[in-house]
Amino acid sequence: MKKVVRTWLAYIVAFVLIAAMLTGCKGPKDTTTGKKTAETSQEAESVTEKETKTETKTETKAESEPAPSGEMTEVGTPRNETLIVECQSPTDTPGQFNSYMQGTSMGFGIHQLMSAMMWEIDTVKGEQFGEVADGMPESNADFTEHTIKIRQGIKWSDGEDLTADDVAFTFNMIMNNPGIPQCTYYKQVFKSVEKVDDYTVKIVTNEPFPRLAQRFGVTIWGNDLRIVPEHIYSKQADVTQFKDSEPVVAGPYTVKAYDDLGKWILYERREDWKNSTVGVVTGKEPQAKYVWFRNLGDDTTRQMSLINNEVDILCEVSPEMLEVMTAQNPNIACWYKDFPYATSDDPCSKGLAFSMGKGAPFDNKDFRWGVALAMNFDEISQNIFNGVGRASPFPILTNTSAAQELYVKPLLPWLKDFSLDLGDGTTVKPFDEGYADRMAEVLKGKGYDIPTDHDALVDMFGVGCWKYDPAAAEKLFIKAGLEKKDDGWYFNGKPFTFNMTYLADTEAQAGRGVQAAYDQLTKFGFKINLVSESSATWDTNGQTGNYDIAGYWPTGFITKDIYSQINGWDADLIVPMGEKGSGQGTRWKNDRATEIIHELSKLSPDDAKAYELGQEFFKIAIEELPFIGFHSGVKFVPTNSTYWNNYPNSENPYNGPWWWWSCFKYILTEISPVK
Template sequence: MKKVMRTRLAFFLAFVLLSTMLTGCGSSKNTTTGTQTATGTTEKANTETGAEAEPAPSGEMTEVGTPRNETLIVECQSPTDTPGQFNSYMQGTTMGFGIHQLMSAMMWEIDTVKGEQFGEVADGMPESNADFTEHTIKIRQGIKWSDGEDLTADDVVFTFNMIMTNPGITQNAYYNQVFKSVEKVDDYTVKIVTKESFPRLAQRFGVTIWGNDLRIVPEHIYSKQADVTQFKDSDPVVAGPYTVKAYDELGKWILYERREDWKNSTVGVVTGKEPQAKYVWFRNLGDDTTRQMSLINNEVDILCEVSPEMLEVMTAQNPNIACWYKDFPYATSDDPCSKGLAFSMGKGAPFDNKDFRWGVALAMNFDEISQNIFNGVGRASPFPILTNTSAGQELYVKPLLPWLKDFSLDLGDGTTVKPFDEGYADRMAEVLRGKGYDIPTDHDALIDMFGVGCWKYDPAAAEKLFIKAGLEKKDDGWYFNGKPFTFNMTYLADTEAQAGRGVQAAYDQLTKFGFKINLVSESSATWDTNGQTGNFDIAGYWPTGFITKDIYSQINGWDADLIVPMGEKGSGQGTRWKNDRATEIIHELAKLSPDDPKAYELGQEFFKISIEELPFIGFHSGVKFVPTNSTYWNNYPNSENPYNGPWWWWSCFKYITTEISPVK
């Protein structure tokens, strides 16, 4: 399925090539710090080409002195504001810079194809008593820390209790809400007692999507720290298959080296397979022009996320570049984190008023927003909290379609409106056909590609909802409490293109509607802190998920009992949505087996409540154009070889490293 029109592409290619000739795309050579080896000694990494490394047969070397054909180069979307900080329990650590993908030790990991968890540090799933208050966990034997120490029950028990006794750790309040005690039975057995029935121990404290906030740390290192929340851990001792060899003091890259004793790492013990790359170099590449030329020129193997325009440029220039699908829509739409608009309800009115939030939804033309994000590519996911992945659409959305079609909003003047619009897929298909794309006509195929529908564009109804929420419309714009109403819309700078473009498109729509808005981009550290403390008005966060039928692990953070005062960081969601019935459902689900039919019924009820309240306005499910380059490495997961998802930024990436193979 090819696109016919190429004029714009030819112009853009010419611009990119000219920009490259003028600016170049080389990486800086920054000083690195010493790093700890498996034997506990320290070495100084040398960034001069060819230093301390045997040249590859081709003689090609990376800028950090490693053989190119032994180095898998992976993009990290943002530079880190905290270079040399590898402690996951210290605020500001950039976990997605390879830290949780290559080094962290999880209790349970996820098979993203089967949607099933498996034990990583744990040797299998928990064994619980009849009422799920006592849980016995066997620890996998044979895993060693990178300094040669055994990973045992001591490390697991220490990590749990470190979190529970340290208020400075974000998870502290939630862990104390759940756990009564965590104790060692023997060197490879842990007993956990929960304060109430808790049948979802593995789902909540193991990986189901991106990662998990429980990462086992070495007791013999962390127990010696006066304050673990201030311990940078610049020379980390790890259980994963890679250790830090060097890092850039400006925060632009981290070089990892495969452990010589990789067989004793988590991946080695779990799979028996060796990660194929001796080195994995996580890099932040800079602006979009530099990123795409780096992939075209074989200077990087994996990008995290690009726009469809960038993908067209790259595939036209290098036949070794590919995406999840070979043809349209190229991207996968099954990343479980939908992008859209989150509201800081802790700020009070009008953001905590559902009529205001619904007014925002109906004031925006989603057809135009979708085209402004990724030219219409992607499955509409308007629902809050639960993402419209293909699995989510089948398990929850389609069964609730009759309810969605009948659902109505009270406009406050004696009239109502039904906000659900099921015509989006047909409209978008026509738009894309008009642009030269070969779009299927089968209804089911269109629904899978574009989703079951979106929220209606209804400016008249939106105006009534805003007035109901206490706003007043005057000739010079909207007023609240007698004063001109101005608010901020924020997004993460220079990364997460889908989220950033969505906020910008929403800004255009709401500005046209008459609102005065400040559009602001933020660095990663500021963005993360503001999200947790509620220091935003409307922002492009993605507090959503869906990967398994049991939704507890996706929704437990919305428990209103976890809300902390504005300005503080807590264990719950930063939007501070407070709904008593939703909280009751979360508590009821916590006590039920995931296989109990009532759990699914409660999930459907939660879905309805969240739609009625609309604490988040979704645009699309996670649409990921995640290109790879097969010049040096191949056997990446894709639609034809889906042994995993293309989730380089998830903790399961370490299991993909055993499958990505060098080109012979």
């Protein structure tokens, strides 16, 4: 339980925020719409209505009253029929809905509500199920021929049946179009993809490939294979230049309107939702007639929007923001009711990625290990989310609760004995298993009720982190070719300066981690430029390798079989710097790791050897440290139950709070209106 003083502080901060909001603005005014606009009169009326409501709601927000009826949104839809979801960044490509055109903002509801996946993921069971596919692939003995049945009954939103024609066309479109980044990989895997009959597709792979569903279906966020309507895309001269501004979709929602400035997209449930992917798979109707994805702006506006019931779901906030919001509106909640509030099982850990394609010293593991040991993770953790979160120092595999049980704990004896050669005849064991106990004491001192059971602490804070050892770090930097002088570090006889970049205005966990690491490494004597980037620049630089050290998150873990998490680290997929490819943008090259990926691709996920190879890969990754993890994905993802309820949470975990994943469309059948 928090100290009383923290609650009072939340009220004081909230009062200041409210005063600033009331004097500085009267709510956002989205004045432009795209291809399908709400009626001008409705919009003008709703904006005026909102200006009046902002002040009224501020005075009554703490009263948990039933949702008012008759209210309209700014885009002219009934509020009690509209689920409003935050999108963290505006889109730079408004009106562009083609997932195979560069720059499409898939997370702006496009892949959550409209895209058609071959296989989706049940995040609770960690099991895949067929969406467009009717079940899992049927393969021959050596996994080179695969038969996929297509689920019957799914229709595109224009009434056309979704058939094997669409599936075979999409595969071949990717394989035969060098402008699509996945083209090279698809050619590496597939020999042919052909229609057998209207609801059967036959795939022949160049080599044994037992993980067809895992690689080309959803296991975490989504997948780069999204089935498109053949009767539309086959008519395009160049599909990579086709904006698809009036998309025909298989998902349960279509685009009703969008903002020309890229701030929002309004989706409407299909009248024939029973013929959509979700309708055919589940038989359940998504409860919200409209889903309005919108970017809300700065943190003050985001807070006030949720407090004032102007948005139902926020994507991610800081613990400080959550305290302010829950103190002001009893309908706001997070994954847990009490500490730690956030879930630590988002499978994308945050930390530091290195652009190894740039060469020395970033491609030198001694340099990367030097960075790890030069940082005090206890301080970094407190600077990110006040110590909340499970430590996930490992590269590539995120330390979710499942990963900790399946991979990390079995490797603990090896981790404890693992040592680094410091280059002067000495070694250091970098693993520090005391982090959980230390952080528990820190948080107890701040007034939080923290478990005393060691296993509970390990579940909450993780098995350990990398040791803070400045002396060892200095030796590793010298071993990597750096030289320490009175005025800082030198490399190749010149002052050594590098950039550390993070995504601007969103992904607070990642951004705070980079900033905290910047502080640590600056204190260590490095001269660093700290840079924030827009989402478009950030995404492009991540793929082309145009960064030095950055807060990307090339990690994951949700199933015991890790092939789908690691196959992108295949060194054969590396493309020259400045180009975009289908592999990882860090350009880590390790021959044995690549061999393991190739071996895994030929083994059944159920083969015991697959798990052994996964453990070997994990050890190699730790030795090489292509990524320094901080925490697993810590998600403070608040919801507001004024208009809608039955969101997934720790007491009702029918799914995770993954509004930005493609599986959100299945959560929408469970979120229900407040009566």
